[in-house]
Amino acid sequence: MDAGRKAVVLSSGGLDSTTVMAIALEEGFDVYSLTVDYGQRHKVELEAARKVASVLGAEEHKVLRVDLAGIGGSALTDNLRVPKGRQEDQIPNEIPITYVPARNTVFLSLALGWAEVLGAAHIFIGANSIDYSGYPDCRPEYLSAFERLALLATKAGVEGRLKMRIHAPLLHMTKREIILKGLELGVDYSLTHSCYDPLPDGRACGECDSCRLRRKGFREAGIQDPSERQDAGRP
Secondary structure, three states: OHHEEEEEOOOOOOOHHHHHHHHHHHHHOEEEEEEEOOOOOOOOHHHHHHHHHHOOOOEEEEEEOOOOOOOOOOOOOOOOOOOOOOOOOOOOHHHOOOOOOOOOHHHHHHHHHHHHHHHOOOEOOOOOOOOOOOOOHHHHHHHHHHHHHHHHHHHHOOOOOOOOOOOOOOOOOOOOHHHHHHOOOOOOOOHHHOOOOOOOOOOOOOOOOHHHHHHHHHHOOOOOOOOOOOOOOOO
16 A cells, blocks of 8 residues: 555544545545544534544544543533524634634644654645634644644654645635535535534534534535435424
């Protein structure tokens, strides 16, 4: 296997990261799927990520445990209320309480470590700066900065053996465009899970920011969301 075609793909089991994995595979990369169990309240995403990696054909799927719940500060890891019912045009205007402090920095650091061990020069992440919740670690300037850090922080980078690249192919795409791209690549979105605050049976709440952005994307694409978990309790 060509080490130069190996890529670590950060996978949450959600719509964006699943589309990114499909893109990486289409581009000819050998995909190594990395999921982080960071103490999030929505554990159903871990099973979704496992299914996605299996169905799409990742070379390996690894789940790493990092307890970000230990520092709290987010509705996804702490006993705080997940915002519900915000209008779609309000969502990107402020950084919400669902922001997890330093999450993408932690995730990318873990991906960087595994990539160096694998001899992989590519990391894929589903960051998006159009239809998103306003998180600062999804912006292009952040990703560019981390790519520079990767060259300075690794033995392989310092020795010139690997020039690490951070790929964020969805960065400037709307949810509609992301969904259409995934469908073009044959992605089965019924495998994915996007909700921040799922019901006890795993179905999506239908009203958190992530659910509303997902619904907006499918609506604008003119396609029904195939996920049976979406919009629980809604007519």
